[in-house]
Amino acid sequence: MPKSNPAAGDARLAPAVSSGLPLRASPLAPLHRPVLLSFAMFIVLTVVLHFSSYVDYVGADNDDVMRLVQVRDLMGGQGWFDLTQYRLGLEGGTLMHWSRLIDLPIANLIMLFSLFLSPAMAEASALFAWPLITALPLFYALSLGGGVVGGPSGRVIGLALAFLFVLSINRFQPGAIDHHNVQLALIAAIAACLILPGRPPAAHALAGAASALAIAIGAETTPHIVIVATIVAVQWVWLGKDMKAAASAFALAMAATLTAVFFLTVPPAYYGMVACDALSTAFYSLGVVGAGMFFLAVASTSGRGFGARLAALGGVGAATLGFTLLTAPQCLGNPLASLDPLLVAMWLNSVTEAQSIFSQLRAEPWTAGGFYLVPVLAMILCVRAIRQGRNVHAHGVLLALIAVSWAIALVQVRGAVFSNMLSAIPFAALVASLRERSNADPKNLRKGLAFAGASFAAVPFVWALTGALLSMGVNAVMGEEAGSLPTQEEKICTDAAAMQPLAREPAGVVAGPSNLGAPILRFTPHRVLAAPYHRNQGGMLTELHAAMAPPADAVKFLRGAGVTVLAFCDSDLQVGNVARAAPDGLYAQLRKGIVPDWLEPVPGTRDADLQLYRVMP
Numbered sequence: 181m182p183k184s185n186p187a188a189g190d191a192r193l194a195p196a197v198s199s200g201l202p203l204r205a206s207p208l209a210p211l212h213r214p215v216l217l218s219f220a221m222f223i224v225l226t227v228v229l230h231f232s233s234y235v236d237y238v239g240a241d242n243d244d245v246m247r248l249v250q251v252r253d254l255m256g257g258q259g260w261f262d263l264t265q266y267r268l269g270l271e272g273g274t275l276m277h278w279s280r281l282i283d284l285p286i287a288n289l290i291m292l293f294s295l296f297l298s299p300a301m302a303e304a305s306a307l308f309a310w311p312l313i314t315a316l317p318l319f320y321a322l323s324l325g326g327g328v329v330g331g332p333s334g335r336v337i338g339l340a341l342a343f344l345f346v347l348s349i350n351r352f353q354p355g356a357i358d359h360h361n362v363q364l365a366l367i368a369a370i371a372a373c374l375i376l377p378g379r380p381p382a383a384h385a386l387a388g389a390a391s392a393l394a395i396a397i398g399a400e401t402t403p404h405i406v407i408v409a410t411i412v413a414v415q416w417v418w419l420g421k422d423m424k425a426a427a428s429a430f431a432l433a434m435a436a437t438l439t440a441v442f443f444l445t446v447p448p449a450y451y452g453m454v455a456c457d458a459l460s461t462a463f464y465s466l467g468v469v470g471a472g473m474f475f476l477a478v479a480s481t482s483g484r485g486f487g488a489r490l491a492a493l494g495g496v497g498a499a500t501l502g503f504t505l506l507t508a509p510q511c512l513g514n515p516l517a518s519l520d521p522l523l524v525a526m527w528l529n530s531v532t533e534a535q536s537i538f539s540q541l542r543a544e545p546w547t548a549g550g551f552y553l554v555p556v557l558a559m560i561l562c563v564r565a566i567r568q569g570r571n572v573h574a575h576g577v578l579l580a581l582i583a584v585s586w587a588i589a590l591v592q593v594r595g596a597v598f599s600n601m602l603s604a605i606p607f608a609a610l611v612a613s614l615r616e617r618s619n620a621d622p623k624n625l626r627k628g629l630a631f632a633g634a635s636f637a638a639v640p641f642v643w644a645l646t647g648a649l650l651s652m653g654v655n656a657v658m659g660e661e662a663g664s665l666p667t668q669e670e671k672i673c674t675d676a677a678a679m680q681p682l683a684r685e686p687a688g689v690v691a692g693p694s695n696l697g698a699p700i701l702r703f704t705p706h707r708v709l710a711a712p713y714h715r716n717q718g719g720m721l722t723e724l725h726a727a728m729a730p731p732a733d734a735v736k737f738l739r740g741a742g743v744t745v746l747a748f749c750d751s752d753l754q755v756g757n758v759a760r761a762a763p764d765g766l767y768a769q770l771r772k773g774i775v776p777d778w779l780e781p782v783p784g785t786r787d788a789d790l791q792l793y794r795v796m797p
């Protein structure tokens with residue numbers, strides 16, 4: 181078995197950090213032209229696809245709509261530190277857990293476009309541009325990563341896989357203004373920085389800063405950042421002085437960035453609050469304590485033996501864990517574990533991205549390939565490369581990052597998008613190698629088929645499409661409804677036209693299924709009881725109890741919460757679940773056309789998709 185120095189890599193991509201070479205020797209230098217050309221093609225193709233089947237300028241996800249509402253409130257004068265959504269939930273509103281770091285650039289884009297466009301067009305233009313902008317760093321990261329493991333040809337393949345990835349998921353499509361696209365770009369950048377040959381300190385500093393930003397923007401990336409920090413720490417223990425500069429840069433950058441973001445985004449009144457779903461004292465103190473102690477360990481023991489470094493790292497880990505148990509033990513578990521069982525049954529269990537692999541396989545087994553298969557193949561490629569001694573450092577880092585993302589996907593399918601994205605880098609090396617072999621022997625059909633097969637196998641969308649077609653074929657053979665390929669759900673109750681009658685009602689409090697909440701906030705001046713956000717348990721539970729109670733009891737819940745209008749959408753998934761669970765409840769009665777005497781139909785909506793009822797005093 182050939183041996184290799186784990187610190188070694190492709191000399192052609194070695195950075196100029198320690199050599200004093202000019203800026204043109206930067207590993208990004210050969211990427212600018214192909215990346216920018218690909219990015220331009222991505223924009224053109226997105227424009228064609230978006231406007232050929234235009235529905236709305238806001239993304240289809242509730243989070244996209246709620247983000248717009250939060251941005252509008254900021255631009256309307258709500259305080260920078262005030263993240264309360266006053267029109268969501270019970271009286272007093274709901275404190276949201278989303279970072280202003282995403283609100284700010286979107287608001288700035290809207291203000292920029294408003295210099296020469298109408299307010300509506302400025303908003304639409306900003307929401308079109310922002311998701312596309314977030315794809316650019318991902319293009320750079322995956323292309324750079326592909327070059328590290330696959331050379332110049334791997335660079336091209338990595339860029340091609342990045343292009344297909346951003347084109348095939350909705351997180352980079354116009355209107356997708358939630359924070360997931362930024363998180364994907366940050367994780368891709370971290371991976372590319374950590375696998376660079378020579379372990380340049382500048383790249384590790386960038387990885388440390390990106391790690392802090394990832395935590396600040398969304399706590400769901402915390403497991404990824406824990407693995408990132410572990411990767412840096414383990415390499416330092418193994419390499420000692422050769423890793424001192426990189427490890428120090430990572431720790432200092434992470435601590436400094438986390439400190440800056442904490443004081444720039446967290447209001448002083450909440451400095452003592454422990455929250456496990458957002459940047460708070462818990463994550464800030466743990467990050468700074470862990471990074472600070474690690475920096476001290478690196479500074480004091482890098483020149484000593486392996487045992488001393490291992491003992492120092494063990495001390496850092498024990499102290500950090502002890503501090504966690506002392507200050508925020510609840511954050512070691514699932515932030516959603518405290519959800520009321522009724523919300524779990526009627527809401528969370530219906531959220532696709534929150535499903536485990538077992539729930540997903542029971543509901544839609546044909547989706548398994550698109551979610552889970554490509555990362556498994558990528559991990560096999562990493563293990564194979566490590567055993568063969570090929571770029572052990574890079575493949576070891578990628579194996580760890582893909583493995584943690586895939587493990588998260590086993591618990592919640594939302595992790596699959598990260599593991600699929602990172603899988604593009606090891607696949608770039610394989611496809612590049614097979615491409616070179618095929619080009620060297622163009623008459624060899626077997627080599628050509630191997631290259632084509634690996635190229636298709638590297639694209640998650642190919643597996644998803646194959647699964648969907650297979651499902652349709654099996655249904656046809658079994659004589660069942662053949663079905664169709666998945667499409668975007670039609671917004672029959674949540675578009676502007678459906679909301680117009682509600683917008684004309686005097687401003688009040690609206691009760692309705694949680695999926696209606698964000699669109700109501702977008703299109704009307706009302707406050708809503710329910711929207712699908714776990715911090716709004718009070719409002720969501722009030723709506724559910726009213727929906728499931730017999731009409732004589734339901735009115736007590738609604739009047740007690742000050743509800744003035746009931747919004748009812750018969751096609752809503754939650755309405756169907758509630759009606760089946762409580763056949764004598766309010767929603768079940770409304771489905772049958774039985775309207776209690778304390779509800780007055782709003783004229784013109786009785787036969788509409790979105791039925792509106794005034795709650796009589």
